[in-house]
Amino acid sequence: MILVNGALASEVSARDRGLAYGDGVFRTFAAHAGRPLHWQRQYEKLAHDCAVLSLRVPGAPVLEGEVRVACGARSRCTVKIIVTRGPCVRGYAYGRDGDPTRIVIADEAPGYPEAHAEVGVKARLCALRLAHQPALAGVKHLNRLENVMARAEWDDPDIAEGLLCDSGGRVIGGTMTNVFIVTGGSLATPALDQCGVSGVTRDRVIEAAGRLGITCRIAAIPWREVSEAGEVFLVNSLAGVWPVRELESRPREPGPVTRRVQRALKEEDDAQAL
Amino acid sequence: MILVNGALASEVSARDRGLAYGDGVFRTFAAHAGRPLHWQRQYEKLAHDCAVLSLRVPGAPVLEGEVRVACGARSRCTVKIIVTRGPCVRGYAYGRDGDPTRIVIADEAPGYPEAHAEVGVKARLCALRLAHQPALAGVKHLNRLENVMARAEWDDPDIAEGLLCDSGGRVIGGTMTNVFIVTGGSLATPALDQCGVSGVTRDRVIEAAGRLGITCRIAAIPWREVSEAGEVFLVNSLAGVWPVRELESRPREPGPVTRRVQRALKEEDDAQAL
Numbered sequence: 001m002i003l004v005n006g007a008l009a010s011e012v013s014a015r016d017r018g019l020a021y022g023d024g025v026f027r028t029f030a031a032h033a034g035r036p037l038h039w040q041r042q043y044e045k046l047a048h049d050c051a052v053l054s055l056r057v058p059g060a061p062v063l064e065g066e067v068r069v070a071c072g073a074r075s076r077c078t079v080k081i082i083v084t085r086g087p088c089v090r091g092y093a094y095g096r097d098g099d100p101t102r103i104v105i106a107d108e109a110p111g112y113p114e115a116h117a118e119v120g121v122k123a124r125l126c127a128l129r130l131a132h133q134p135a136l137a138g139v140k141h142l143n144r145l146e147n148v149m150a151r152a153e154w155d156d157p158d159i160a161e162g163l164l165c166d167s168g169g170r171v172i173g174g175t176m177t178n179v180f181i182v183t184g185g186s187l188a189t190p191a192l193d194q195c196g197v198s199g200v201t202r203d204r205v206i207e208a209a210g211r212l213g214i215t216c217r218i219a220a221i222p223w224r225e226v227s228e229a230g231e232v233f234l235v236n237s238l239a240g241v242w243p244v245r246e247l248e249s250r251p252r253e254p255g256p257v258t259r260r261v262q263r264a265l266k267e268e269d270d271a272q273a274l
Numbered sequence: 275m276i277l278v279n280g281a282l283a284s285e286v287s288a289r290d291r292g293l294a295y296g297d298g299v300f301r302t303f304a305a306h307a308g309r310p311l312h313w314q315r316q317y318e319k320l321a322h323d324c325a326v327l328s329l330r331v332p333g334a335p336v337l338e339g340e341v342r343v344a345c346g347a348r349s350r351c352t353v354k355i356i357v358t359r360g361p362c363v364r365g366y367a368y369g370r371d372g373d374p375t376r377i378v379i380a381d382e383a384p385g386y387p388e389a390h391a392e393v394g395v396k397a398r399l400c401a402l403r404l405a406h407q408p409a410l411a412g413v414k415h416l417n418r419l420e421n422v423m424a425r426a427e428w429d430d431p432d433i434a435e436g437l438l439c440d441s442g443g444r445v446i447g448g449t450m451t452n453v454f455i456v457t458g459g460s461l462a463t464p465a466l467d468q469c470g471v472s473g474v475t476r477d478r479v480i481e482a483a484g485r486l487g488i489t490c491r492i493a494a495i496p497w498r499e500v501s502e503a504g505e506v507f508l509v510n511s512l513a514g515v516w517p518v519r520e521l522e523s524r525p526r527e528p529g530p531v532t533r534r535v536q537r538a539l540k541e542e543d544d545a546q547a548l
Contacts, residue, residue: 002288011285012293014276014377019286019356021418022296053419054426082293085422090384092418092425092449103288110364131405131469132441135423143417144295144366145327148359149409151366152328167406175366195405 001070003104006062016101018084021092022142024101025049026082029200029237030109033075034068037272038237041200046081049139050100055085058102070106077106078238084142110238117262120245120254121160123174123234125223126150129167130195138198151175160242161234163226166195171226174234177242178202180216182231182257187216201235201265208264214257231255233262241265275344277378280336290375292358295366296416298375299323300356303474303511304383308345310353311546312511313338315474320355323413324374329359332376344380351380352512358416384512391536394519394528395434397448397508399497400424403441404469412472425449434516435508437500440469445500448508451516452476454490456505456531461490475509475539482538488531505529507536515539 002010017023027046030037043060050057063081071077082103085094128150136143150164161174173179173196180189187209192198209216226232232244232252241262243254276284291297301320304311317334324331337355345351356377359368402424410417424438435448447453447470454463461483466472483490500506506518506526515536517528 004288010288012288014278014284014286014356014379016293017422019290019293019358020300020416021422022416023419023422026294053423082288084293090381092421093429094422094426105288107364128409131407133405133420135402136419141419142294142296143419145297145410145415145417146407147366148291148295148297148368149327152368155367 001072001106003066003070005102006066012101012103013087015087016084017086017088017094018082018101018142020088022144023053024055024082024084024142025053025140026080026142027140028078028080031067031071031077031079031106034071036064036067036079037269038200038204039064041203042237045140045198045200046083049141050083052136052139053085053141055083056100058083058100063102063104066102066104067106070104072106074106076109078108078110080105082142112239116160116242117240120243121234122158122246123161123163123244124154124159125248126153126162126164126175128153128164130164130172132166132194134194137195138192140197140199147175165223169223170220171223172196177234177236177239179226180205180233180235180261181221181226181229182255183225183229185214185257187214187257188221189216189218190221191218199236201237201240204265204268205235205241205261208261212260212264214260231258233258240269275346275380277340277344279376280340286375286377287361289361290358291360291362291368292356292375292416294362296418297327298329298356298358298416299327299414300354300416301414302352302354305341305345305351305353305380306546307349308342310338310341311543312474312478315477316511319414319472319474320357323415324357326410326413327359327415329357330374332357332374337376337378340376340378341380344378346380348380350383352382352384354379356416386513390434390516391514394517395508396432396520397435397437397518398428398433399522400427400436400438400449402427402438404438404446406440406468408468411469412466414471414473421449439497443497444494445497446470451508451510451513453500454479454507454509454535455495455500455503456529457499457503459488459531461488461531462495463490463492464495465492473510475511475514478539478542479509479515479535482535486534486538488534505532507532514543
């Protein structure tokens with residue numbers, strides 16, 4: 001089910017700036033019985049990303065209510081919220097007082113195989129390099145052609161994710177995930193000040209690591225460091241934590257730090273889903 | 275008037291990948307009595323840009339017919355064609371056999387003041403730097419947040435355009451125009467192999483220069499070279515040629531090379547519009 005500006009709808013204006021320019025932001029997350037998981041975090045990210053684009057963020061209660069309606073009676077949904085700058089007048093300039101368009105889409109849960117979390121996934125390295133744009137780095141905006149092009153590099157269904165480097169050869173993340181590595185018992189995850197998307201689950205892993213007494217470094221991470229790391233795992237709000245069990249055809253084991261983080265996040269999710 | 279996939283409509287699917295990811299391309303041009311100006315060039319660019327995104331380009335006669343219908347009885351229109359990868363299934367991956375969405379929007383002519391072409395325009399230098407993404411450089415795709423952010427840097431209605439540099443300080447173009455400079459009687463325009471949009475009018479200027487016996491260099495052009503150039507002008511399909519008469523508050527004169535190019539393009543336009 002889809003709500004556009006609160007009304008049941010399946011379409012948006014052909015003049016919407018979200019379509020014309022990708023002038024908007026989005027979030028994707030799970031909802032249980034119509035309640036968004038980790039809603040406060042998701043909303044804070046949405047508000048932050050809207051602020052970067054000077055876009056008025058819809059109120060949290062409005063969006064929460066619309067998520068509930070869009071989910072209906074379904075116990076588990078995948079929800080996507082899109083906020084755009086609304087219809088175009090003409091050209092790139094925009095008025096400061098325009099009404100944003102809000103789109104809430106609730107679908108079936110994604111149904112990733114349980115083995116992805118339990119046994120781990122195969123991942124590859126994409127050839128496409130992410131461009132450095134500090135003005136938009138970290139933001140989950142609607143300009144996602146790099147992700148689309150990277151994802152089109154493979155169609156082997158056994159490969160669950162592709163990792164992306166920036167133009168300097170540093171790993172930034174997956175096409176739809178953030179990435180963590182474990183070396184010497186410590187975590188590290190790429191800095192996202194030049195490109196990439198800073199996801200809610202990335203924040204949760206960093207905080208969980210703190211509680212678990214595991215140090216977590218946020219830094220520039222060259223591909224070689226990822227390739228040689230003892231453990232690698234991928235995270236997002238729908239997938240949770242996926243250990244990488246094969247990277248560029250080299251097998252590896254889901255390790256103990258990955259499992260501790262995975263357990264910590266799972267417990268949080270279960271507490272939320274009660 | 276708007277046609278979506280050939281049918282009179284004002285909306286597109288809220289699941290369209292053009293909205294979700296900016297997964298598509300567009301063209302904007304003038305039409306006289308329903309006939310697109312420089313249509314062959316526009317269509318070739320559209321086909322090229324679709325090919326970069328592995329997107330099936332709609333047939334030229336189909337689009338031409340839809341432009342005619344969308345323009346209706348109006349003698350002058352601004353037409354925008356958007357081609358997207360169509361509705362999402364889920365995620366960044368896409369099927370190879372999906373139907374693209376085509377959107378044809380015909381509006382009133384833009385009504386730029388005639389003085390823009392005759393007397394020239396004021397322009398500024400934007401603070402935002404364009405990111406290097408060679409995989410998408412030159413393509414008029416729907417990921418245009420950089421243009422939106424750059425255009426939001428000023429609201430003085432006397433400033434018609436903002437110039438953009440890349441992260442290396444080289445001028446790439448305006449938010450909605452390509453740029454040319456004149457030094458020592460020769461033209462130069464930025465190379466667009468790392469970022470920027472390669473417009474139809476840019477190609478026309480380069481070719482017109484050849485016919486007029488004016489050399490035209492396509493090269494990396496640092497800001498300083500633009501700032502100190504004897505003549506600077508901006509081009510796009512709707513504006514034609516705009517001499518820059520003030521750049522970053524420094525006045526300058528529309529010069530003879532600009533006028534020759536402007537005249538050559540105007541003659542082509544007039545011949546097309548007969």
